[in-house]
Amino acid sequence: MLPWSADLAGRIDEHVISSELLRGNPLGDPHERPLWVYLPPGYEDEPARRYPAVYVIQGYTGHIAMWRNRSPYRQPFPETADAVFARGEAPPAIVVYVDAWTAYGGSQFVDSPGTGRYHSHLCDEVVPWVDGRYRTLAAPAHRAITGKSSGGFGAMITPMLRPDLFGALATHAGDSLYELSYIPEFGKSVRHLREYDGDIWRWWDDFSSRASFTGEGDQDLLMLLGVSACFSANPDGTVELPFDPHTGVLRPDIWQRWLGWDPVRMVPRYGEQLRSLRAVWIDAGTRDEWFLDIGAQAFREALAAAGVADDVIHFELFDATHMGIDYRYPLSLAWLCQRIAPDG
Amino acid sequence: MLPWSADLAGRIDEHVISSELLRGNPLGDPHERPLWVYLPPGYEDEPARRYPAVYVIQGYTGHIAMWRNRSPYRQPFPETADAVFARGEAPPAIVVYVDAWTAYGGSQFVDSPGTGRYHSHLCDEVVPWVDGRYRTLAAPAHRAITGKSSGGFGAMITPMLRPDLFGALATHAGDSLYELSYIPEFGKSVRHLREYDGDIWRWWDDFSSRASFTGEGDQDLLMLLGVSACFSANPDGTVELPFDPHTGVLRPDIWQRWLGWDPVRMVPRYGEQLRSLRAVWIDAGTRDEWFLDIGAQAFREALAAAGVADDVIHFELFDATHMGIDYRYPLSLAWLCQRIAPDG
Amino acid sequence: MLPWSADLAGRIDEHVISSELLRGNPLGDPHERPLWVYLPPGYEDEPARRYPAVYVIQGYTGHIAMWRNRSPYRQPFPETADAVFARGEAPPAIVVYVDAWTAYGGSQFVDSPGTGRYHSHLCDEVVPWVDGRYRTLAAPAHRAITGKSSGGFGAMITPMLRPDLFGALATHAGDSLYELSYIPEFGKSVRHLREYDGDIWRWWDDFSSRASFTGEGDQDLLMLLGVSACFSANPDGTVELPFDPHTGVLRPDIWQRWLGWDPVRMVPRYGEQLRSLRAVWIDAGTRDEWFLDIGAQAFREALAAAGVADDVIHFELFDATHMGIDYRYPLSLAWLCQRIAPDG
């Protein structure tokens, strides 16, 4: 394969969607958002045919244009996804690439007074917009959502909250089991914040005024600030950290709000919704830096305990860290498409 | 200095103490325990003089004979402690080296049906034994306890439980703020246990049958088993892990028992006892692998919140990991001795 | 700044250049190569004006399309380079983005029977091609070359070999002082090759048949194979490794061929050429994984010993690893442009 580019068998339509729900969001992020809709090969040839749809969301700090990034000896996911259909490895589907970036790096695909109404934007604006313009099979049985890391988290929770929309999901190393994935990060963050007198806003000002990610704590603190804005903002949009930055002691009420968004802990509350799903793909690398392999195990066991049938679940741990696992995405895509195809 | 040995200005009496409280302990460990009593220079010359006493306890997997271990370019603590007195850096004191080793590597200096009554052994057997045979100032104002890591933990909790015995303490990187110090270890342990089907006893059998610490998980799993035996054994001595070894999910009731032994969380319950202390030394390295620097900060803040006066506290973070910090011990020893001296 | 894209003040012309020198290259790589030419703001407004030119080359595994990759909170170099001119931080220049990718990940910008004639392609095809189509100041005093890592290496050696073309250079963490940068890698590679019976071709077959970079040794072995193909291929194109893969013992004749390409060792041989340069920027991160900070120091000292004047040199070490240092590129670009401007 040549490294520079590849032709698609299908095609990608690049849109901008104007969101009423994101208009005036607290971070001042654009309410006009890029949106890509991939149409599989043959879409134009069968003008009456309707297709299932897979919504693709991204990990923390991801934004839609990063799907074009090229890595050596690998193809971007939009190309490997296209190849799944071009090679006939799965029934054709429409693939929708959604952007939920914010100034803090992400939205966790939830509605928050700290960042904006990204969950509602996805469910109540993007989905109808796509259904209105493309020949989708507009039913949850034929609509899936997939993502990695924070995107995996979004893929886990969105069908719980909106089983009327999404009937299938794939999570690659999705955020879960928060004591293991987040608490070690808090320890690092306390240390990083020492040079900022424990004040994350002093860090943010510093971060915003220099070359990004040149400070040792930049990655950790960005995620801390951003996820706090998603999970524990006050109604007025001010952000609460889940621990005392001077001592590392958890603030129980705030931490509880985070735990309220832990997929492992959400499963029992959404048993009925989860039992309605047709397909759940769960995977992670066994050396994931955030222990998300263990989070995946815990999520899978929680599904079992909630009565989700084994035959709708694909569970797999593989030898990898959290990084460089994009080669997994076409695997789950093909599997999902088999499950959400009209006769799947 | 020559590396092989050093003469002491004082002397060490090596005893064996026969413990009624440890007889028949659940692990079958010896109830006859080594005990060293160091007498400072001049002890014999002033036969009527009474001395304060500092009890020294050890970190996990430590046992008394390891105090003799020699490292390049460093002297063992019994020699550097002796030098404190020989150089007149502190008023003379008796130093008592206690052994609380168990087959699982340690006792955490608590009474547990999983390991034995090591707390009571220390307080009700060792202290009176020393007081009965040596010219101590047998009052809490003149009795301190010091240790590192698990020994630091023991040094924090023993005066809380027995302020009638101990009026001063020093903790070097002592176990505290358990969510930060223990939970990341749990994640590692879940992974280590994968090859043992999640059964820590299968690991223990393996560990016991081959060269120790040749397995990647040996250190983590030993501590997990041992601390579980200390903190969460059932009345019949069986051991409960604080998490599900297959999913990493915390078992809330068991974890709560661990948290009951978190010094940070114990402070509010023992405010009166802590306010009676004359001297509290707290330090840790800023890069401690178990975040015990943050634990130290949290413990120090908890003391403040409990009304312990600033002037009885020495708090210090220094540039180090958890390892190789024995050069700190004589610093706290000298400081403690100044505080617990008769006219201190 | 918005993350998705940015408008340029200047413009980029994307070309494909058909190379006679690369036609039939030994790896079967395309002889038609992408080439981007950036024209600064104002280029069209001053049709008689001629401009200096800066040639930009890439690190190992880089190819031209990767210049478009977007990272969170950063802009791609073509945008930050454009901003240098848009903000008036440097006199305007033409910036030429060259592609020298090969199937093994790179060419090191040398002519080799193992990969192809990339050095000659750059010097004898790309430069005249650009000079023929754009209003350049076609003299070495006004032509610079810059790059990072392997691109830094290319930027160091190309003006030595062709001072008639290039009169200035910038190297960011450029390959140099090969005993420090390469030999530790050889040790790792010996280990990686154990599972391939010491046969790098068995690794290559494996690598080519599965998801890339999922093997622990992939990065190291790719670079080993690729650099061997560049530096120590036989006339028939077969590749010699610089060490015995079974024992790690250097093969002196082959290793000597590598050392012949060590910029530090080349400097004395090219003293006259180097003394003709107008500007030499050298930097690296103090924690560079390949010790290229030390290589930078050694290169800078070698220049001094060769009589290159201090006032043409900018030398700087900064706190960083080898990664994420693209924010340095616009700094050297501005500096180079000041030096190679017509009245610089």
Place this chain on the structure above:
Amino acid sequence: MLPWSADLAGRIDEHVISSELLRGNPLGDPHERPLWVYLPPGYEDEPARRYPAVYVIQGYTGHIAMWRNRSPYRQPFPETADAVFARGEAPPAIVVYVDAWTAYGGSQFVDSPGTGRYHSHLCDEVVPWVDGRYRTLAAPAHRAITGKSSGGFGAMITPMLRPDLFGALATHAGDSLYELSYIPEFGKSVRHLREYDGDIWRWWDDFSSRASFTGEGDQDLLMLLGVSACFSANPDGTVELPFDPHTGVLRPDIWQRWLGWDPVRMVPRYGEQLRSLRAVWIDAGTRDEWFLDIGAQAFREALAAAGVADDVIHFELFDATHMGIDYRYPLSLAWLCQRIAPDG
């Protein structure tokens, strides 16, 4: 097993040997040196029996008293060695523990104007001293030498230099293949020396004036200084570093002196001596931090190339780093004793 101590089936005689060769050594180290002689069980019972002898030397920074150090769940080598004989796993032998510590941490068991005549001390003083006082089989066929790390190095070279004394050896992760084991250290040392203006003596003064090993570079710089004193001291005792501390560039003449002591490179010069050996044990951990596993491979291959018969060699790589491999020592001890026994 109890952790505190163990009784020996044999016995250890602790001596002090007064060395004429070390008297007045350049570092002012003691010329009276501790020496331990272990006598196997039964030695007293068979007063006419003569025994083979195994000389045991130590790694860098080791000194004889460290053999007493106790680690959790392991016994010191003098005890595990004793157990080899007590359990009848090998024919009985005398085991001689030699001390070659210096103020710089070690002697590499060579004669050097920088440190002293430790090679001659061992060969011409210790060996005759032992033979004169104990019932040894005083012939090379019955005399072996063994060690780890620098001790492994000493065990490799001493029989090459004195085949009239030593007819067998064991090297555990012994220093060899110096480009891989030393050169990466040089890179680190250049960085460490930055804060000392490239002057190792400024570091030494600093190191000598504070708690040792609290500086990040202490370990690396101590070894650099010490090995330089062993391998590249001038006749007047002044020490030459093998590289320019400001640029990392190897100083070829000095580096060549180091390479002259590389066991891999020594083998061809000592082929006849090596072919006279009865037993050569070579092992190392596959993850050795100094690539000494590869050094072991290279040494083993060099022996083969020099005509050393396969059946006198035991070669083994095992899963380990450089640390914690003392459990290997009794394995080689038993094997050596089988080979050097009178009817071995």
